Amino acid sequence: MEATLTLNDFLLISGILFSVGLLGVLIRRNIIVIFMCLELMLSAANLTLVAFSRFDTGNGHPNYHGQVLLFFIITVSAAEVAVGLAVMVALFRSRKTTDVSQINSMKF
Amino acid sequence: MIFLFYLFAAIALAGAIGVVAFKNPVSSAFSLVISFLGLAALFIQLDAYLIGILQILVYAGAIMVLFLFIIMLLDLPAEEKRHFRGATVICSLAFVAGFVALLVTVLKRSGVGERMIPEIATSGGSDSSDIHRIGELLFSQYWFPIEMVGILLLVATVGVVVLSRKELK
Amino acid sequence: MDTNCLAWILLLLPIVVAGAIMLGLKRWPQLSALLATGSALITLVIALTLACPEYRDGSIKSFPWIQLGEGQDAFRVNIGFNLDLLSRGMLLIVTAIGFLVHLFSLEYMKDDNGQSRYFAGLALFMFSMTGIVLADNFVMMFIFWELVGVSSYILIGHWYQKDAAADAAKKAFLTNRVGDVGFMIGILLVWVLTKSIYFHEIEAAVGGVANRHLLDVAVLCIFCGAIGKSAQLPLHVWLPDAMEGPTPVSALIHAATMVAAGVFMLARISVLITASGMAAEVIVWIGAITALFSALIALQQNDIKRILAYSTLSQLGYMIMAQGIDNGGDAGMFNLYTHAFFKALLFLGAGAVILACHHEQDIWKMGGLRRKMPITFYSFFLGTAALIAVPFTSGFWSKEAILDAAHHAGQTGPYWIGLIVALLTPFYMTRLFVVAFLGKSRSGDAKDAVEVKAVMWVPLVILAFMAVFSAYGLIANPLQALGHAELDHFHLNQTSLLSLCGLIVGAGLAFWLYQGKSEEPLNGAFFKLSRNKFYVDEMYAHLIGIIQDDFAALIAFLDRYVLQPVLVRLPAFTSMAVGNLLRRFQVGNLQIYALYMSAAAVLLILFFIF
Numbered sequence: 001m002e003a004t005l006t007l008n009d010f011l012l013i014s015g016i017l018f019s020v021g022l023l024g025v026l027i028r029r030n031i032i033v034i035f036m037c038l039e040l041m042l043s044a045a046n047l048t049l050v051a052f053s054r055f056d057t058g059n060g061h062p063n064y065h066g067q068v069l070l071f072f073i074i075t076v077s078a079a080e081v082a083v084g085l086a087v088m089v090a091l092f093r094s095r096k097t098t099d100v101s102q103i104n105s106m107k108f
Numbered sequence: 109m110i111f112l113f114y115l116f117a118a119i120a121l122a123g124a125i126g127v128v129a130f131k132n133p134v135s136s137a138f139s140l141v142i143s144f145l146g147l148a149a150l151f152i153q154l155d156a157y158l159i160g161i162l163q164i165l166v167y168a169g170a171i172m173v174l175f176l177f178i179i180m181l182l183d184l185p186a187e188e189k190r191h192f193r194g195a196t197v198i199c200s201l202a203f204v205a206g207f208v209a210l211l212v213t214v215l216k217r218s219g220v221g222e223r224m225i226p227e228i229a230t231s232g233g234s235d236s237s238d239i240h241r242i243g244e245l246l247f248s249q250y251w252f253p254i255e256m257v258g259i260l261l262l263v264a265t266v267g268v269v270v271l272s273r274k275e276l277k
Numbered sequence: 278m279d280t281n282c283l284a285w286i287l288l289l290l291p292i293v294v295a296g297a298i299m300l301g302l303k304r305w306p307q308l309s310a311l312l313a314t315g316s317a318l319i320t321l322v323i324a325l326t327l328a329c330p331e332y333r334d335g336s337i338k339s340f341p342w343i344q345l346g347e348g349q350d351a352f353r354v355n356i357g358f359n360l361d362l363l364s365r366g367m368l369l370i371v372t373a374i375g376f377l378v379h380l381f382s383l384e385y386m387k388d389d390n391g392q393s394r395y396f397a398g399l400a401l402f403m404f405s406m407t408g409i410v411l412a413d414n415f416v417m418m419f420i421f422w423e424l425v426g427v428s429s430y431i432l433i434g435h436w437y438q439k440d441a442a443a444d445a446a447k448k449a450f451l452t453n454r455v456g457d458v459g460f461m462i463g464i465l466l467v468w469v470l471t472k473s474i475y476f477h478e479i480e481a482a483v484g485g486v487a488n489r490h491l492l493d494v495a496v497l498c499i500f501c502g503a504i505g506k507s508a509q510l511p512l513h514v515w516l517p518d519a520m521e522g523p524t525p526v527s528a529l530i531h532a533a534t535m536v537a538a539g540v541f542m543l544a545r546i547s548v549l550i551t552a553s554g555m556a557a558e559v560i561v562w563i564g565a566i567t568a569l570f571s572a573l574i575a576l577q578q579n580d581i582k583r584i585l586a587y588s589t590l591s592q593l594g595y596m597i598m599a600q601g602i603d604n605g606g607d608a609g610m611f612n613l614y615t616h617a618f619f620k621a622l623l624f625l626g627a628g629a630v631i632l633a634c635h636h637e638q639d640i641w642k643m644g645g646l647r648r649k650m651p652i653t654f655y656s657f658f659l660g661t662a663a664l665i666a667v668p669f670t671s672g673f674w675s676k677e678a679i680l681d682a683a684h685h686a687g688q689t690g691p692y693w694i695g696l697i698v699a700l701l702t703p704f705y706m707t708r709l710f711v712v713a714f715l716g717k718s719r720s721g722d723a724k725d726a727v728e729v730k731a732v733m734w735v736p737l738v739i740l741a742f743m744a745v746f747s748a749y750g751l752i753a754n755p756l757q758a759l760g761h762a763e764l765d766h767f768h769l770n771q772t773s774l775l776s777l778c779g780l781i782v783g784a785g786l787a788f789w790l791y792q793g794k795s796e797e798p799l800n801g802a803f804f805k806l807s808r809n810k811f812y813v814d815e816m817y818a819h820l821i822g823i824i825q826d827d828f829a830a831l832i833a834f835l836d837r838y839v840l841q842p843v844l845v846r847l848p849a850f851t852s853m854a855v856g857n858l859l860r861r862f863q864v865g866n867l868q869i870y871a872l873y874m875s876a877a878a879v880l881l882i883l884f885f886i887f
Contacts, residue, residue, distance in 0.1 A: 030133055203876050
């Protein structure tokens with residue numbers, strides 16, 4: 001018989017995607033790309049949420065409360081991206097660079 | 109079933125690695141879109157149809173387009189040369205690997221994920237689709253968060269307009 | 278009124294007057310002066326009343342002040358009075374001379390700006406002195422002892438705008454303080470030994486004290502107080518400088534009463550002194566040496582008040598010496614009684630002369646005052662006669678008493694020293710008299726001298742009368758003196774012959790040397806030493822300077838090398854080092870911060886799972 005999917009598989013995939021996103025945040029220099037990796041991390045977390053929502057069934061239905069939460073997460077992340085990019089545009093206007101390592105005046 | 113899972117998981121992963129690896133930010137953006145597509149497929153495999161469609165509509169459709177607009181607006185060049193600081197890379201890789209290892213260990217130890225996919229009662233008809241049920245929940249139990257999110261979007265809009273103003277001399 | 282009332286009024290009236298003057302009446306100096314003089318008169322009357330037989334045995338209510346502990350063994354300090362013979366006699370001296378000085382000051386301080394302040398100071402002094410005399414326990418006496426020091430400070434420094442006066446007041450107070458430290462230790466030791474601070478209880482308990490050495494030490498410590506107050510040898514330096522105060526103050530405080538407080542205190546504890554032989558010896562020798570030393574200095578002084586001050590020191594030496602001799606205590610108090618009158622007379626006379634010569638104090642600028650100020654002249658003459666113990670004056674009888682007591686007690690050293698001083702005293706007093714009063718006027722001021730007003734010469738005359746006659750029984754006994762002239766027992770023994778010789782030789786020599794001279798004829802190394810007071814003040818200043826410098830150097834060293842590195846630099850350094858370390862984390866790089874966060878997250882999970 002073919003094996004069925006377990007929750008572990010989804011959690012593992014989600015974790016790996018999250019780690020890749022984290023790696024990107026730590027390594028890339030371009031602030032826009034860093035932000036994109038941030039969104040990747042967020043989506044990976046969304047995957048976890050959906051998986052748990054699906055696997056937690058009460059009287060034959062998935063737990064839709066998790067999916068409602070996801071609805072809000074997606075909405076809020078959209079707003080966050082908008083504002084974040086506006087901030088980055090303002091930053092670019094004053095610093096003329098998107099290299100993160102150049103934006104380091106708040107240091108000792 | 110499983111084959112589809114692995115396929116879409118591979119697509120999502122490939123896209124993710126592409127985001128980190130490409131030098132050109134536009135390339136990174138596109139590979140992120142591909143990653144989102146894979147993710148959406150995974151969502152749909154989990155019977156979360158609304159969320160999957162929302163993922164494509166909002167994330168891939170709106171957010172990534174916004175990213176691309178900004179990249180074009182700022183006219184960011186592709187990085188000619190990678191200048192990584194060795195120490196940072198090693199440390200980051202170490203921590204990320206550690207994180208994954210941790211995850212695997214935790215999952216193995218706690219056995220939380222040993223479950224199989226449960227069956228869903230399919231009674232058929234429109235009242236059993238997930239959109240229907242999510243809608244019901246949203247507008248009955250979660251009406252307050254809906255309103256708050258509406259205000260949040262308004263505030264975000266105003267904020268973006270203010271932030272994008274040129275300084276008045 | 279009964280004895281209790283009278284005694285309390287006697288004590289408290291002057292302080293009430295002093296308070297009233299300082300708090301309200303400063304703008305009316307004449308009123309303050311009259312008020313103070315009136316209170317002095319009242320206290321004199323009360324003292325005379327208390328001497329009468331029907332009052333003298335009345336009981337006095339004492340006023341409880343401190344009580345530590347409960348029941349039988351509680352330590353109690355009461356403010357109470359003691360009206361025995363010693364107190365009554367001393368009280369009469371204090372109030373009588375006090376009143377006469379107040380009277381004299383009415384005229385002497387008439388034009389002074391601080392007249393109210395002066396009379397308030399005098400009233401404060403009367404309060405403190407009567408407190409010492411009436412005290413029935415050590416603690417009360419000590420309190421009033423210190424108060425007398427304060428009054429002395431206030432009065433010496435009356436003309437405080439003059440640097441010399443302010444310095445002299447400070448010197449007096451500080452020197453007294455040094456003595457008082459010893460006094461306090463002595464009181465504590467006596468309390469430890471006899472379990473009491475009340476004089477009558479101490480007298481009863483002294484026989485049973487086992488540790489005789491400690492008793493000696495205790496008496497010596499108490500004697501330190503007398504050394505300070507009565508200006509005996511190591512601590513004599515304040516008395517000559519105290520002459521910066523107004524002359525009536527010198528008359529009252531530094532001649533007749535305050536300096537005699539030391540003698541009075543020793544008389545009060547005479548039982549203790551008799552019980553400790555070693556301390557008595559020390560007392561005798563210090564008194565004798567002081568007498569000799571100050572007489573030597575007096576030989577060459579040129580300021581009329583300083584000569585009189587050193588003569589006071591010398592006479593005090595006699596009295597202290599007498600207190601140390603067996604059975605000499607009464608002779609010492611008798612001398613105190615006679616000395617008070619003639620020394621006050623001499624000082625007031627000097628005050629009259631100074632005023633008449635427009636505040637001139639150098640004897641070499643006076644002269645020829647016999648015709649111009651006859652009353653002053655004759656009273657001063659009688660006072661001098663009493664001081665140098667011309668036969669049949671009061672001073673003669675009291676000095677004989679002391680020398681006799683010394684001879685009978687076998688104290689040969691002090692006896693001969695006393696005799697030598699009995700030669701020096703006539704010398705310098707005759708020198709003073711001849712130079713200041715006889716001969717021709719040596720300056721314009723002296724030429725213009727006129728006799729002083731009645732308010733000033735009446736006290737002089739009264740005191741002159743007392744100077745001659747106070748020793749005789751008729752006067753002495755009602756006035757509670759502790760001795761009197763023994764006319765019927767009088768015979769020429771070795772002592773009287775030798776002192777008579779001393780008198781004639783000393784006076785004659787001085788008369789021959791100084792008659793008609795207009796400047797000091799004696800010169801030479803010894804006389805120069807004497808003129809400069811044997812440099813004692815300079816030695817003290819040098820010594821204190823050395824000690825102070827060393828102490829300051831030690832403190833500076835400690836501060837710079839011990840306290841500063843450890844207490845100041847070390848905490849500063851530590852916080853800077855830690856701060857430096859911690860700020861290295863703020864790299865400013867966004868990704869490093871993200872790294873910190875993820876590292877922390879991983880470590881936390883690790884920590885929680887495992």
